[in-house]
Amino acid sequence: MTSVEMRQVGKKLPELLLTQEHHMCPGCGEPLALRGYLEAITELGMASRAIGVAGIGCYTSFSMTMDVDLVQALHGRAPSVATGVKRMRPDSIVFTVQGDGDMVNEGLQEVLHTAARGENVTCILLNNGVFGETGGHMTATSVIGQRTKNSLEGRDAQYHGYPILIGDLIARLEGAAYVARGSVHNAGAVARTKRMFKRAFQAQERKEGFTFVEVLTMCPTGWFIPTLEGPDYMNETLGEVHIMGELKVDGVVRTTEELHDENVRKAHEMEQALARGGIDDHHD
Amino acid sequence: MSAKGSVTIDVEVCKGCELCIDACPPHVLSMSTPVNHLGYRYPELADGCTGCAACQLICPDFVFEVFRAPRGA
Amino acid sequence: MKLMEGSEAIAEAAIAAGCKFFAGYPMTPFTELLEHFARRLPDSGGVCVNAESELEAVGMAWGALAVGERAATGSTGQGLSLMQESFSEITLAELPLVIFNMARGQQDYFQSTRGGGHGDYRHIVLAPMDIGEAVAHTQLAFHLADKWRTPVLVYGDYLLAHVQEAVDVTPMEFAPLPAKDWAVDGTLTGTGDSRIVSPLGFDKAGRPSEGIENHLRAIVAKQDRIAAEEVRVESGFLDDAETVIVAFGPPGKFVKYVVNALRAEGEKIGYVRPITLWPFPYEAVAAASEGVARVGVFELCAGQMIDDVRLGVLGRAPVTFIGGISTDGSGFGVGPLLDVELIRARILALHRDEPMPPLPHNERQF
Numbered sequence: 001m002t003s004v005e006m007r008q009v010g011k012k013l014p015e016l017l018l019t020q021e022h023h024m025c026p027g028c029g030e031p032l033a034l035r036g037y038l039e040a041i042t043e044l045g046m047a048s049r050a051i052g053v054a055g056i057g058c059y060t061s062f063s064m065t066m067d068v069d070l071v072q073a074l075h076g077r078a079p080s081v082a083t084g085v086k087r088m089r090p091d092s093i094v095f096t097v098q099g100d101g102d103m104v105n106e107g108l109q110e111v112l113h114t115a116a117r118g119e120n121v122t123c124i125l126l127n128n129g130v131f132g133e134t135g136g137h138m139t140a141t142s143v144i145g146q147r148t149k150n151s152l153e154g155r156d157a158q159y160h161g162y163p164i165l166i167g168d169l170i171a172r173l174e175g176a177a178y179v180a181r182g183s184v185h186n187a188g189a190v191a192r193t194k195r196m197f198k199r200a201f202q203a204q205e206r207k208e209g210f211t212f213v214e215v216l217t218m219c220p221t222g223w224f225i226p227t228l229e230g231p232d233y234m235n236e237t238l239g240e241v242h243i244m245g246e247l248k249v250d251g252v253v254r255t256t257e258e259l260h261d262e263n264v265r266k267a268h269e270m271e272q273a274l275a276r277g278g279i280d281d282h283h284d
Numbered sequence: 285m286s287a288k289g290s291v292t293i294d295v296e297v298c299k300g301c302e303l304c305i306d307a308c309p310p311h312v313l314s315m316s317t318p319v320n321h322l323g324y325r326y327p328e329l330a331d332g333c334t335g336c337a338a339c340q341l342i343c344p345d346f347v348f349e350v351f352r353a354p355r356g357a
Numbered sequence: 358m359k360l361m362e363g364s365e366a367i368a369e370a371a372i373a374a375g376c377k378f379f380a381g382y383p384m385t386p387f388t389e390l391l392e393h394f395a396r397r398l399p400d401s402g403g404v405c406v407n408a409e410s411e412l413e414a415v416g417m418a419w420g421a422l423a424v425g426e427r428a429a430t431g432s433t434g435q436g437l438s439l440m441q442e443s444f445s446e447i448t449l450a451e452l453p454l455v456i457f458n459m460a461r462g463q464q465d466y467f468q469s470t471r472g473g474g475h476g477d478y479r480h481i482v483l484a485p486m487d488i489g490e491a492v493a494h495t496q497l498a499f500h501l502a503d504k505w506r507t508p509v510l511v512y513g514d515y516l517l518a519h520v521q522e523a524v525d526v527t528p529m530e531f532a533p534l535p536a537k538d539w540a541v542d543g544t545l546t547g548t549g550d551s552r553i554v555s556p557l558g559f560d561k562a563g564r565p566s567e568g569i570e571n572h573l574r575a576i577v578a579k580q581d582r583i584a585a586e587e588v589r590v591e592s593g594f595l596d597d598a599e600t601v602i603v604a605f606g607p608p609g610k611f612v613k614y615v616v617n618a619l620r621a622e623g624e625k626i627g628y629v630r631p632i633t634l635w636p637f638p639y640e641a642v643a644a645a646s647e648g649v650a651r652v653g654v655f656e657l658c659a660g661q662m663i664d665d666v667r668l669g670v671l672g673r674a675p676v677t678f679i680g681g682i683s684t685d686g687s688g689f690g691v692g693p694l695l696d697v698e699l700i701r702a703r704i705l706a707l708h709r710d711e712p713m714p715p716l717p718h719n720e721r722q723f
Binding site: 015016018019041042047048049050051053063064065066067068069070071072073074077079080081082083084085086087088089092093109110113 | 404546552
């Protein structure tokens with residue numbers, strides 16, 4: 001058997017992460033998104049001017065472990081803080097990291113106003129359809145039928161109302177330039193989501209307006225399921241309602257049909273690439 | 285036949301979520317019998333790795349380092 | 358010297374102090390302050406954002422402060438109520454926010470001095486009595502905020518906002534301040550030395566972290582140091598006073614005027630005018646109440662500062678409230694009780710141990 005010189009693919013840790021250990025649960029999707037946006041910043045050469053603004057949720061512990069100049073905000077309030085940062089430092093790359101409870105419950109008006117104003121910041125939403133940090137309660141993005149600690153029989157439209165599809169809502173605001181919804185339920189989706197981060201940061205750099213990347217993540221603890229079932233559960237509950245894809249590109253809102261078709265095509269592409277030996281990051 | 289890829293597995297930080305097992309296209313990862321110091325079983329590598337890095341992409345705990353032979357080798 | 362309404366003077370003073378960011382939401386009688394900032398800040402390289410809510414206004418100021426700029430926000434009491442969580446956390450994050458309360462009276466004393474939000478915190482409160490003081494206090498506010506890395510609130514009102522006076526807004530000189538080596542601007546990202554601005558008492562991984570308990574205690578210890586150093590108070594005619602009147606803000610100026618006049622008539626009356634509402638001048642009030650027959654407190658509200666006066670007096674003399682709720686028909690502005698003759702009658706009634714005259718009624722209703 002010949003021994004061939006192998007080269008390293010990717011990195012074990014993103015460059016912008018100070019420590020490997022974290023306290024997220026087994027099977028949590030948030031670290032997958034974290035790797036995506038940190039690597040996107042590094043690969044775009046934006047590290048030396050990147051400023052993060054973090055909300056409050058499980059992901060708040062990353063505020064201390066990201067090697068990123070960071071402002072810790074309150075629950076729901078990151079978009080306004082990001083606005084102040086960007087207005088005073090317009091050449092920096094400013095991004096927020098918020099959960100669905102943070103952004104779509106407490107902070108709904110903040111993100112909508114920031115998007116409407118077309119602030120040149122990138123808001124990142126980690127959407128797992130629950131308040132994870134407090135133990136698994138319903139949020140404004142939880143889907144009908146989803147069981148949570150305060151919708152034990154499943155979210156009921158009559159009693160609990162309907163979920164807010166925040167990515168779709170923001171895409172319809174004129175101030176929003178690039179709006180995408182990715183997910184981290186399989187390797188292909190993770191790779192695709194990282195490209196969304198890159199396009200969002202690039203659009204911010206070109207001062208095109210507000211950019212938004214929503215990422216559907218797994219929360220097996222908050223969903224009360226085994227870790228292995230996380231990806232399927234995510235795909236079959238949140239994924240059926242909050243449709244993946246680039247919702248708005250270059251100012252044009254894509255239709256649900258266009259998104260569905262593209263999702264099928266991309267998922268297939270990614271699967272094929274992985275089967276052939278890897279997803280090449282130079283492809284689009 | 286020489287391996288097309290390989291991974292190193294940081295077994296002590298694994299939290300046993302098993303997402304990598306399903307994610308691996310050639311199905312060369314399986315969970316161990318012994319547990320690490322956290323009490324979790326961890327993935328072990330069999331022959332046939334292609335270095336596609338699906339495991340690295342899907343792992344929430346930064347367990348994997350991935351190596352790939354040049355294509356066509 | 359230029360004739361300006363108070364709101365304009367305050368905005369000019371803030372700009373003279375180097376304020377580069379302001380965000381606010383229109384609300385009477387604060388609105389004109391926002392208008393003046395909107396008009397004038399861009400001229401000096403600053404930014405004024407008409408925030409869509411008070412919550413977002415204080416959030417934006419938070420971001421501007423975190424990158425090391427001088428920033429302010431404001432409202433009237435109702436709007437500041439909405440901002441309280443952020444005020445509390447900004448105090449914990451040790452950011453130098455300047456807050457303007459153009460209040461609808463003096464009933465925001467508790468909100469200002471008890472820390473209207475949650476937690477063991479206080480912020481410095483300056484209570485100017487007229488526009489000249491408001492201009493000086495505005496510049497002082499930015500200096501104290503940076504000196505102590507803590508919010509400073511300037512307590513104004515409808516009168517201060519809308520009266521016009523000849524004002525000189527030249528930049529004042531202050532002692533030099535250390536560089537803001539805690540601010541973030543992105544340049545340290547990826548160096549291993551990146552910074553975090555946070556209320557939570559945690560630093561980046563790998564650096565020693567005081568933790569939340571030590572952090573909360575350190576904030577309180579800092580507030581104790583502020584209380585020891587930054588008390589400001591004005592008083593007069595105390596040496597042989599039998600009656601001492603305590604009042605703050607523009608009503609304090611009215612009381613000063615009345616006491617001056619009564620002294621000229623031979624009445625043994627003195628006054629104490631707290632200038633910092635926090636830290637409150639307990640020692641000055643204690644000293645003033647030594648050997649007097651009575652202490653009166655005049656406020657345009659139901660009586661809030663009177664609690665602090667009682668703490669300062671600590672039983673040395675009876676403390677009587679001689680103010681009251683008095684407002685105009687809109688509820689935003691100045692009521693008929695802010696009147697030299699009426700105040701004089703109430704002070705004399707107290708001084709002579711006679712019944713207090715009834716409160717005036719505002720006849721015009723909206």
